[in-house]
Amino acid sequence: MTEQMNSKKDWYKEMSFYQIWVRSFADGNGDGIGDLYGVYDKLEYVKSLGVDGIWFSPIYPSPNADYGYDISDYRDIHPDFGTLDQFKKVLNRAHELGMKVIMDLVVNHTSDEHPWFKESRKGRDNPYSDYYIWRDKPNNWDSLFEGKAWEYDSNRGQYYLHIFAKKQPDLNMDNPKVRQEVKDIMRFWLDMGVDGFREDVINFISKKEGLPNGVPFLPAVNGMPYYKDGPHIHEYLGEFRKVCNEYDCFQLGEGPMTTVRSAMKYLTGPTKSLDMMFSFDHMMADCLYTEYIHRPFSLVKLKKAFTKWQIALEGKGWNALYLENHDHPRIISRYGSEHFWRESGTMLAASYIFQKGTPFIYQGQEIGMTNIRLMSIDQYVDVSSITNYYTYHLREDPERRLHRIHLSSRDSARTPMQWNGSKNAGFSQSDPWFYVNPNYKRVNVETEEKDPDSILNFYRKCLQLRKNSAALLYGRYTEHFPKDNSIYMYERSLDDESYLIICSFSRLPVKPKKPEKFWGKHGELVLCNYAQSSLEDDRGFVAHLEKEIAELEHTKGYLRPYEVRVYRYRFSDDAAESGNAL
Numbered sequence: 001m002t003e004q005m006n007s008k009k010d011w012y013k014e015m016s017f018y019q020i021w022v023r024s025f026a027d028g029n030g031d032g033i034g035d036l037y038g039v040y041d042k043l044e045y046v047k048s049l050g051v052d053g054i055w056f057s058p059i060y061p062s063p064n065a066d067y068g069y070d071i072s073d074y075r076d077i078h079p080d081f082g083t084l085d086q087f088k089k090v091l092n093r094a095h096e097l098g099m100k101v102i103m104d105l106v107v108n109h110t111s112d113e114h115p116w117f118k119e120s121r122k123g124r125d126n127p128y129s130d131y132y133i134w135r136d137k138p139n140n141w142d143s144l145f146e147g148k149a150w151e152y153d154s155n156r157g158q159y160y161l162h163i164f165a166k167k168q169p170d171l172n173m174d175n176p177k178v179r180q181e182v183k184d185i186m187r188f189w190l191d192m193g194v195d196g197f198r199e200d201v202i203n204f205i206s207k208k209e210g211l212p213n214g215v216p217f218l219p220a221v222n223g224m225p226y227y228k229d230g231p232h233i234h235e236y237l238g239e240f241r242k243v244c245n246e247y248d249c250f251q252l253g254e255g256p257m258t259t260v261r262s263a264m265k266y267l268t269g270p271t272k273s274l275d276m277m278f279s280f281d282h283m284m285a286d287c288l289y290t291e292y293i294h295r296p297f298s299l300v301k302l303k304k305a306f307t308k309w310q311i312a313l314e315g316k317g318w319n320a321l322y323l324e325n326h327d328h329p330r331i332i333s334r335y336g337s338e339h340f341w342r343e344s345g346t347m348l349a350a351s352y353i354f355q356k357g358t359p360f361i362y363q364g365q366e367i368g369m370t371n372i373r374l375m376s377i378d379q380y381v382d383v384s385s386i387t388n389y390y391t392y393h394l395r396e397d398p399e400r401r402l403h404r405i406h407l408s409s410r411d412s413a414r415t416p417m418q419w420n421g422s423k424n425a426g427f428s429q430s431d432p433w434f435y436v437n438p439n440y441k442r443v444n445v446e447t448e449e450k451d452p453d454s455i456l457n458f459y460r461k462c463l464q465l466r467k468n469s470a471a472l473l474y475g476r477y478t479e480h481f482p483k484d485n486s487i488y489m490y491e492r493s494l495d496d497e498s499y500l501i502i503c504s505f506s507r508l509p510v511k512p513k514k515p516e517k518f519w520g521k522h523g524e525l526v527l528c529n530y531a532q533s534s535l536e537d538d539r540g541f542v543a544h545l546e547k548e549i550a551e552l553e554h555t556k557g558y559l560r561p562y563e564v565r566v567y568r569y570r571f572s573d574d575a576a577e578s579g580n581a582l
């Protein structure tokens with residue numbers, strides 16, 4: 001590609017990534033738990049999507065209080081998933097297939113079963129005493145996952161800080177020995193050949209001196225002003241960056257609640273310590289704080305968030321694009337429609353993959369997996385879902401509270417991957433560790449492989465189109481009609497080429513306007529999620545009627561429900577058409 005300041009280190013710009021949450025991906029040894037044997041067998045599939053890299057959510061030993069984000073050994077593989085040798089096989093094979101591999105680096109906290117913590121809790125005078133944050137008296141902070149942020153330890157006679165679950169004590173990053181440990185861990189994996197890190201809640205690792213009390217009456221996040229973007233964050237990340245700079249490695253930070261303004265300090269200028277950041281603004285178009293406060297989906301909010309980040313980073317930083325990961329419910333169930341499953345699943349793909357940045361696709365997103373609805377809170381396993389159920393909206397009846405969990409639980413993203421229509425969705429020969437979504441007979445890889453118009457094949461088309469177009473990789477982003485509450489329309493332009501991406505978020509036919517710039521110009525339709533066969537699914541007569549209505553509307557220049565169209569315009573071409581209809 002032509003770009004444009006593409007230094008050697010910028011290889012991530014033209015890539016797209018696939019995120020694997022191993023426990024639910026593919027079970028290779030028949031024990032009901034996904035593992036690295038299963039991953040190995042599916043690497044060709046991952047490659048076939050057109051992605052260039054894999055991000056592994058934590059695969060290290062862990063008691064699973066937070067499914068891997070509570071690490072008890074940073075230099076090994078969880079026995080459920082295999083061995084270090086098996087990991088090396090996966091790594092080498094991924095490299096042979098031309099894919100990079102990045103690991104999750106979780107260093108804001110460890111598990112309370114990590115040897116450092118076991119030592120630290122013994123007393124105040126051993127080499128690990130200061131590895132964690134201990135106090136005689138707690139402040140008023142809440143944790144994000146389980147009640148108050150402090151837990152009393154009777155061995156040591158003090159309280160330790162845990163911003164997340166009780167079994168996730170926060171490391172004391174002010175201790176240079178802890179930072180040295182982090183750097184050694186990074187080297188361990190980089191020396192093995194991994195290509196970078198996704199750095200968990202990295203903007204939380206430096207806490208304000210004195211740990212002042214937080215804002216009263218603000219549940220869960222009251223201490224955040226004192227542990228987000230803390231006083232030494234850039235200094236500490238600068239140290240980690242130096243290690244990465246010795247390798248051809250890249251760093252992607254997860255930045256909960258990060259603002260554009262603070263993200264710029266991580267992504268640009270002399271404090272640049274990350275290549276990309278996962279921001280959260282666009283994940284709050286139907287909620288606040290991602291999990292516990294729900295509100296109706298607002299397209300305008302979503303567009304505002306997308307555009308804010310696109311514009312702010314233009315020419316300065318680089319966006320990490322995503323709509324799903326292991327922390328969010330499935331996107332079709334949130335921003336799309338399970339009724340218009342294929343249509344909204346494909347439209348959502350195009351709504352973000354063609355923005356400027358590096359797209360991430362979470363396992364199962366590419367086949368349109370949707371939320372699971374379990375009958376009882378006892379069936380959910382995610383610590384934050386359980387806390388949310390028992391903590392918030394307590395005045396509501398249990399059914400209503402369970403409904404909130406259906407809408408918000410991270411468990412919906414963690415059901416076993418649906419490979420085919422056979423027993424257990426082809427995920428495992430044994431009973432899977434968690435519930436399979438009952439829709440697996442319809443929503444699965446095998447069925448979608450055979451259907452040229454499937455969500456799966458649409459993801460492939462999007463990734464291929466993006467990869468082969470300088471304008472879609474590096475072109476400037478412009479949004480049109482930001483106030484329209486049915487259509488998201490954006491443009492990517494480089495030199496004399498423009499792509500116009502028009503996404504309908506409506507269940508009803510809607511008529512898009514054409515931006516003035518394109519009046520009188522003929523655009524070539526390069527991608528659309530409605531093909532002749534696309535409504536001939538198993539919804540029988542209803543589908544037939546929908547098809548008729550949709551086609552009728554189409555002829556009048558309407559977009560059909562959840563339709564997306566991508567047009568390419570070349571401004572050097574003489575080809576012109578009259579009028580301003582699309």
Ligand code: NOJ
Pocket residue numbers: 066069106164200201254326327
């Ligand atoms: C962010 C991770 O993505 C999430 O899964 C985890 O629970 C928290 N950080 C704590 O590690």
